[in-house]
Amino acid sequence: MLAAKPILLGSASPIGELPIDTPVKRQTAAPPRTKDQRSFARAREVARAIVAERHDRPSLVSNIACEVAAEIIEGQRSPGDDLNSVELSRRFRTSRTPIREALMLLEKEGLVQIPPRRRPRVALLAMEEVREIYQARAALFDLIATAVARNASTDDIGTLRAPLSEMERAFRDHDLNTFVWANVDFYDRNTQLANNRTVKRILDSLLLRTLRLRRLSLSQPDRMQASLDDNARLLKAYENRDATLAAALISSNHMNALAALEKCLHSQEAQLTSRT
Amino acid sequence: MLAAKPILLGSASPIGELPIDTPVKRQTAAPPRTKDQRSFARAREVARAIVAERHDRPSLVSNIACEVAAEIIEGQRSPGDDLNSVELSRRFRTSRTPIREALMLLEKEGLVQIPPRRRPRVALLAMEEVREIYQARAALFDLIATAVARNASTDDIGTLRAPLSEMERAFRDHDLNTFVWANVDFYDRNTQLANNRTVKRILDSLLLRTLRLRRLSLSQPDRMQASLDDNARLLKAYENRDATLAAALISSNHMNALAALEKCLHSQEAQLTSRT
DNA sequence: AAAACGACTTATGTCGACACTCAAGCTACA
DNA sequence: TGTAGCTTGAGTGTCGACATAAGTCGTTTT
Numbered sequence: 001m002l003a004a005k006p007i008l009l010g011s012a013s014p015i016g017e018l019p020i021d022t023p024v025k026r027q028t029a030a031p032p033r034t035k036d037q038r039s040f041a042r043a044r045e046v047a048r049a050i051v052a053e054r055h056d057r058p059s060l061v062s063n064i065a066c067e068v069a070a071e072i073i074e075g076q077r078s079p080g081d082d083l084n085s086v087e088l089s090r091r092f093r094t095s096r097t098p099i100r101e102a103l104m105l106l107e108k109e110g111l112v113q114i115p116p117r118r119r120p121r122v123a124l125l126a127m128e129e130v131r132e133i134y135q136a137r138a139a140l141f142d143l144i145a146t147a148v149a150r151n152a153s154t155d156d157i158g159t160l161r162a163p164l165s166e167m168e169r170a171f172r173d174h175d176l177n178t179f180v181w182a183n184v185d186f187y188d189r190n191t192q193l194a195n196n197r198t199v200k201r202i203l204d205s206l207l208l209r210t211l212r213l214r215r216l217s218l219s220q221p222d223r224m225q226a227s228l229d230d231n232a233r234l235l236k237a238y239e240n241r242d243a244t245l246a247a248a249l250i251s252s253n254h255m256n257a258l259a260a261l262e263k264c265l266h267s268q269e270a271q272l273t274s275r276t
Numbered sequence: 277m278l279a280a281k282p283i284l285l286g287s288a289s290p291i292g293e294l295p296i297d298t299p300v301k302r303q304t305a306a307p308p309r310t311k312d313q314r315s316f317a318r319a320r321e322v323a324r325a326i327v328a329e330r331h332d333r334p335s336l337v338s339n340i341a342c343e344v345a346a347e348i349i350e351g352q353r354s355p356g357d358d359l360n361s362v363e364l365s366r367r368f369r370t371s372r373t374p375i376r377e378a379l380m381l382l383e384k385e386g387l388v389q390i391p392p393r394r395r396p397r398v399a400l401l402a403m404e405e406v407r408e409i410y411q412a413r414a415a416l417f418d419l420i421a422t423a424v425a426r427n428a429s430t431d432d433i434g435t436l437r438a439p440l441s442e443m444e445r446a447f448r449d450h451d452l453n454t455f456v457w458a459n460v461d462f463y464d465r466n467t468q469l470a471n472n473r474t475v476k477r478i479l480d481s482l483l484l485r486t487l488r489l490r491r492l493s494l495s496q497p498d499r500m501q502a503s504l505d506d507n508a509r510l511l512k513a514y515e516n517r518d519a520t521l522a523a524a525l526i527s528s529n530h531m532n533a534l535a536a537l538e539k540c541l542h543s544q545e546a547q548l549t550s551r552t
Numbered sequence: 553a554a555a556a557c558g559a560c561t562t563a564t565g566t567c568g569a570c571a572c573t574c575a576a577g578c579t580a581c582a
Numbered sequence: 583t584g585t586a587g588c589t590t591g592a593g594t595g596t597c598g599a600c601a602t603a604a605g606t607c608g609t610t611t612t
Contacts, residue, residue: 059392060565086593095567096594097373101380108384116335117573117594132474135419139475143415198408199415202478336595362563371597372564393564393603 039177044070046184050204051105064092065102072111072122073211083112083120110209127265133206134258138251140199145250147194149243156193157238163189164231171224179224180214186231213261220260227253315453320346322460326480327381340368341378348387348398349487359388359396386485403541406489409482410534414527416475421526423470425519432469433514439465440507447500455500456490462507489537496536503529
């Protein structure tokens with residue numbers, strides 16, 4: 001009764017469209033996606049850049065990891081959902097070994113929790129942890145911004161224009177998804193320019209963890225506008241080589257984003273406690 | 277012809293003393309350790325706290341991971357050494373599956389590199405990467421110090437005294453090993469007091485990476501003295517609730533440690549390039 | 553003699569199997 | 583009806599096996 005089509009294409013075909021074979025166990029998993037296929041592909045791509053990193057060759061486990069990561073980021077799997085390896089191995093038509101490795105990869109990125117002898121599940125994200133992540137990000141972006149303002153070439157700084165204008169465009173079109181991904185692009189360029197791969201790796205990992213909440217944060221009233229303004233001013237500060245201002249701007253932007261998140265989440269409090 | 281004794285005790289017996297069965301392949305691996313068994317045990321303990329983390333139950337893979345981690349940290353395995361899973365599985369009398377998982381754990385901590393389809397090896401550590409790590413650490417410790425100075429209870433701050441006096445004692449005794457581990461203790465307490473587990477995890481991971489070099493850094497003339505002084509002043513700053521000074525001290529201490537390392541390493545340059 | 557080729561050895565990635573553990577459902581009992 | 587113990591089904595951790603790729607070493611070629 002398996003209806004699933006073969007999975008895991010190498011590069012650019014619509015993966016992940018197959019429903020889970022077994023009758024859905026607990027609750028929502030992979031509802032029939034509609035228009036946001038582009039966003040999903042983008043999520044998978046970002047996940048690949050972060051999760052796979054050195055594994056340039058798209059291997060079996062990195063493919064699985066990216067696919068599942070994208071599902072988590074896109075909210076197709078909610079926090080706490082089971083990710084048992086048997087079900088996944090059926091779905092991806094592999095043995096459980098690669099599945100386990102993929103889940104371990106995602107655990108290291110904080111998207112999945114694997115309690116010993118228990119079923120892996122989509123990581124819960126408590127507000128407290130979100131706060132910690134944003135603090136860490138702010139501190140490290142401070143470093144990044146300072147380095148960019150001081151050391152990046154003017155040409156390199158210019159490459160920040162493209163994602164920024166895409167953010168502008170998306171803002172005008174009220175296109176939240178596009179805005180989010182352009183924003184991710186912007187920060188990605190930023191971290192690249194600082195020329196510190198260690199810090200970039202850490203920031204990427206932290207980004208991945210909170211990506212699920214991005215839409216939430218940016219859908220707060222005026223949040224898109226504020227983020228856009230901050231980033232535009234950041235770019236200006238870079239161009240003026242004003243490291244202090246750049247660091248302050250990026251830090252402030254993070255703190256505002258955090259505040260916006262607190263407002264959303266504190267009310268719904270849907271997030272269970274995280275520390276198991 | 278296997279002479280190896282059973283491995284992997286649960287808690288406190290001298291593990292890792294067994295020689296590798298097969299004739300040592302490339303170069304040095306596990307020379308017969310002499311007096312530094314205590315240091316080795318300490319290394320394993322630290323590795324457990326960081327690598328295992330949630331896996332409170334000492335599982336098979338976490339035991340293996342800690343053992344190998346300690347060997348790397350203690351310099352019994354040099355950067356670039358092979359860590360092939362067959363040899364390790366013989367040594368630990370398990371199948372290759374747990375070995376692979378353990379190595380993946382260590383890869384996530386930056387101690388091991390696993391290029392696809394190639395043998396895992398002890399991670400190389402280029403000077404550039406060390407610089408990046410120390411910069412990241414400095415930025416995050418800035419955060420930590422500020423938080424401790426502002427929010428930690430006076431009692432909690434008092435718990436920093438113990439490791440500090442141990443550092444003093446070790447310094448007087450010219451006991452480098454003890455000094456290093458007391459120093460690790462000191463920073464560990466520090467990160468605990470800041471009450472930000474996310475940042476603590478990141479810092480722990482970064483610490484683990486550079487732990488191999490600690491002895492090198494601190495054996496530079498006057499480096500122990502300088503570190504001791506800095507940390508004593510840091511404690512005072514905490515007691516005076518002087519967040520700015522605390523952050524500056526901890527940051528400066530890191531930068532000085534980095535400078536000391538640069539001096540050692542730049543000369544020997546034994547570290548091959550890291551990015552593969 | 554150095555480089556290129558090829559045969560052989562060794563290790564990796566993946567697989568299916570099995571014992572053990574966990575959790576959910578069921579029965580017994582209050 | 584509600585709770586404790588037992589049963590059973592499903593999933594995890596580990597194993598040994600196998601196909602394939604990487605490493606090794608001797609031989610040939612220029």
